[in-house]
Amino acid sequence: MNEPYDGGGDRGCQGDGEGDDALYRELDDALRRVFPFVDEVARRAKSAFTWRTVDEDLLTAQLSFDTARAAGPALTRAATDGGGRVLVFTTDLQSVELEVLTDRLVGQFLPPVAGAVDVESERGVLATVVVDDLGFFVVQPVPDVRFRLHCTTATTRVVTEWVQL
């Protein structure tokens, strides 16, 4: 059996002896059920944080138009003086469609726009593929681990949710 308690201290802490005993048994039961999984789940969760820390927002709208840049240096000063500078943030990617074929994924950006896709696993980037002017891209082979797509266009970066096929 276990070694004995340090008697006095133990008893001194018991606020509600019987209730605490029952509570402890119930907690012990709950912990017993999770114990075999806890270490591995925690280990994987901790290492998932290291490869990429807290993400940028899933949809990052980027600065697509700025009168200060568009107008050139001379006009920029004028615009700044007048307080009439205009900035436009745009995302031009509304959805990413993925078709799962036996040997590859075929995807499309909608509305059609060129760009690039990083296929990311928990450990890092698996592949980077080019997206053509019609928004089409191909990922080959089909990832056999959980992944997400980090999609980049000229004006937008979007990260999809994680999926496992």
Added chain:
Amino acid sequence: MDPRPDLVELVAAARTGDQEAWDEIVDRFTPLLVGVLRSYRLSPMELQDAAQTVWLRVIEHLGRLVEPRALPAWIITTAKREALRALELSRRVELQDPQGECWEARMVTDDNPDDDLERRERRAALLEGFASLNVRQRQVLLLLCQDPPPTYAEVSRRTGVPVGAIGPTRARAVERLRREPCVHALMADVAVQPSRGESHE
């Protein structure tokens, strides 16, 4: 005096990429997460995958979490969703290949089919309360729950808590747990609830 950083502080630190803060969040809430997932008939591998998906979602969600104290509730909801999703996925696989490995994996779970909802909710509340304990209290309780339990000397070696302080640490942890709001609600009937291993038939 209290070595437990507030959850609000932990979330704020984790948002800035603080690995230690993230590790602490993971250590606190992994038992709760696993506890919720264990209520479903997932194979060990499905459970690990579902757990990891939940944690990945938490990472994504951290920046947008308006009220960090809602994190436990968010974890519970997300875990239930992921467990159901995993079950759905595995059912599809089984239909295609009823003799396959997945079928055997299903048998590995030791979940009690008679496990009623109330009991699951009670366990979840206790594991949520467990997250509010300090590191040493959590370590001691987790080590002691093993069957057979390790000797106090072994617990002491692994946690740095002196042998004579292990009993008191456990007692203080339980007392602290009793005061947690999520556990407090259970206390009215905890004394009359049978706690383990009884038959339902």
